[in-house]
Amino acid sequence: MQYMLLIYEPESAYEGEAGQGLLQEIVARHYALAEELRQKGQFKDGSGLQETATATTVATTGGAQTVHDGPFAETREHLGGYYLIDVPDLDAALAIARRVPVADGGKVEVRPLVTY
Amino acid sequence: MQAAAKAIAEARPRVVAALAARLRDLDLAEDAFAEACAAALIAWPQQAPRDPAAWLWRASLRRGIDAKRRAAVRERAVHDAPAPPPTPEEVLMADQPIPDERLRLIFVCCHPAIGADARAALTLKVVCGLSTERLARAFLVAEPAMLQRITRAKRKIAAAGVPFEVPGPAAWPERLEAVLATLEIAYAQAYEDAALAGETAGFAAEVLRLSGLLAELVPDDPEVLGLAALVRFTEARRPARLDDAGAMVPPEAQDVRLWRRDLIAEGAALMARAADLGRSGPRQILAAIHGAHLSRMETRATPWADIAALYDVLLTVRPTPVTRVNRAVALGEAFGGEAGLAALAEIDPERLEAWLPWHAARAGLFAKAGDSLRAREALKAALALKPAPAERLFLERRLRALG
Numbered sequence: 403m404q405y406m407l408l409i410y411e412p413e414s415a416y417e418g419e420a421g422q423g424l425l426q427e428i429v430a431r432h433y434a435l436a437e438e439l440r441q442k443g444q445f446k447d448g449s450g451l452q453e454t455a456t457a458t459t460v461a462t463t464g465g466a467q468t469v470h471d472g473p474f475a476e477t478r479e480h481l482g483g484y485y486l487i488d489v490p491d492l493d494a495a496l497a498i499a500r501r502v503p504v505a506d507g508g509k510v511e512v513r514p515l516v517t518y
Numbered sequence: 519m520q521a522a523a524k525a526i527a528e529a530r531p532r533v534v535a536a537l538a539a540r541l542r543d544l545d546l547a548e549d550a551f552a553e554a555c556a557a558a559l560i561a562w563p564q565q566a567p568r569d570p571a572a573w574l575w576r577a578s579l580r581r582g583i584d585a586k587r588r589a590a591v592r593e594r595a596v597h598d599a600p601a602p603p604p605t606p607e608e609v610l611m612a613d614q615p616i617p618d619e620r621l622r623l624i625f626v627c628c629h630p631a632i633g634a635d636a637r638a639a640l641t642l643k644v645v646c647g648l649s650t651e652r653l654a655r656a657f658l659v660a661e662p663a664m665l666q667r668i669t670r671a672k673r674k675i676a677a678a679g680v681p682f683e684v685p686g687p688a689a690w691p692e693r694l695e696a697v698l699a700t701l702e703i704a705y706a707q708a709y710e711d712a713a714l715a716g717e718t719a720g721f722a723a724e725v726l727r728l729s730g731l732l733a734e735l736v737p738d739d740p741e742v743l744g745l746a747a748l749v750r751f752t753e754a755r756r757p758a759r760l761d762d763a764g765a766m767v768p769p770e771a772q773d774v775r776l777w778r779r780d781l782i783a784e785g786a787a788l789m790a791r792a793a794d795l796g797r798s799g800p801r802q803i804l805a806a807i808h809g810a811h812l813s814r815m816e817t818r819a820t821p822w823a824d825i826a827a828l829y830d831v832l833l834t835v836r837p838t839p840v841t842r843v844n845r846a847v848a849l850g851e852a853f854g855g856e857a858g859l860a861a862l863a864e865i866d867p868e869r870l871e872a873w874l875p876w877h878a879a880r881a882g883l884f885a886k887a888g889d890s891l892r893a894r895e896a897l898k899a900a901l902a903l904k905p906a907p908a909e910r911l912f913l914e915r916r917l918r919a920l921g
Contacts, residue, residue: 403679404677430555490679490681491679491680492631492678492679492681492683493680493681493685495679496631503772512678514678514679
């Protein structure tokens with residue numbers, strides 16, 4: 403089954419000098435995890451996303467579309483990256499989700515993909 | 519017809535679990551079992567099967583496999599193609615003894631990916647076959663809400679790919695706690711019904727067996743042993759829980775000659791093993807409390823002061839209203855009605871108004887303290903909650919005794 407691991411983190415965790423240090427450490431751990439999953443044939447796709455200040459949203463309401471600056475929801479944690487993995491079941495997906503590096507307060511949402 | 523219904527209820531957990539493990543689909547397993555039951559109610563009056571469970575297993579497995587094959591054919595968009603005949607493996611499988619997959623099914627229903635409030639309900643529905651209506655009453659929610667809770671949980675299991683497996687050692691502690699809590703809630707439902715006359719009939723025996731099986735599979739977890747002991751200690755008293763008139767008899771008034779010595783011995787052995795592991799927990803403390811009640815067999819008097827002290831310990835790990843009310847009752851028996859009422863006064867009654875033991879405890883403590891007016895009021899409040907016949911007779915008798 404394919405699962406999307408959606409990584410939500412407070413962006414403030416990576417602010418300042420200490421934040422940049424943390425970012426480098428976490429990115430290095432992402433590379434290591436992705437490489438390991440690739441070798442096991444479980445990695446389908448994955449990437450980090452640029453900060454929410456770069457986001458633009460297209461909203462459709464009553465047939466009319468508007469484009470506006472920023473992410474669609476104002477929350478403390480933001481979608482910062484994702485993995486797309488292929489594993490046998492939810493337990494295997496959760497085991498990987500537990501190993502996804504995050505800053506303090508980070509959350510990893512595990513969502514199965516629709517199979518067509 | 520009544521015999522058939524009883525045979526179906528008894529066969530259900532084993533057959534549905536085996537179906538779910540085989541078909542990997544809870545809804546399909548339940549539907550196939552329901553269809554087989556409908557067929558049984560037509561076929562059995564003509565010719566009663568030698569082994570009803572085996573009959574239901576064969577009939578429902580055939581239906582389940584057919585349904586799965588039809589779905590697969592639909593998916594390939596092949597119309598009017600006849601379903602292929604069953605493979606030799608499938609035919610052989612139906613003649614094998616029913617595999618015991620109940621534990622596996624319980625681990626599926628108790629997966630942490632399912633909301634905590636849905637786990638117990640789902641387990642009782644799927645494993646024990648409790649009706650949505652009965653579950654709604656037990657969990658104090660409206661029936662449509664309960665139905666939605668169960669439907670969502672089942673959908674999640676299927677859609678999110680929850681595996682039909684007993685978890686590996688790394689996931690044990692988390693998964694096991696969820697299973698223990700679920701079995702405990704399930705057993706509380708069966709225990710509540712002293713006469714075993716309601717829809718939970720037979721499932722006290724089911725939890726007895728499952729808790730024993732869990733103790734076999736996980737012999738080094740003291741809480742698993744504690745729960746198995748707890749269920750044995752309370753079930754040991756079951757033959758004494760009703761008098762000749764069908765009224766409930768509380769533990770301290772039961773005829774000890776009716777208590778089941780075999781279950782008491784089993785429970786004591788489990789408790790000894792749990793104690794050797796040197797790690798206490800709420801189920802072991804509860805088992806110790808019920809064990810203390812059973813000690814009346816030798817000492818002729820219930821050790822209420824010991825029981826109150828055990829409730830003090832339980833309160834530190836499980837500070838629930840249930841613990842507090844039971845502790846107040848024990849204090850009242852050990853040190854007088856005033857002591858019990860003082861403990862009761864510390865409990866916020868707001869959410870307890872619909873809970874029968876709350877009113878029964880108040881009635882007992884008021885009566886003990888000599889306040890028969892309030893005792894009568896509390897008994898009337900308890901009776902207004904429409905208790906099961908055994909409890910109703912018991913409460914009515916106490917009401918008459920107060921004059």
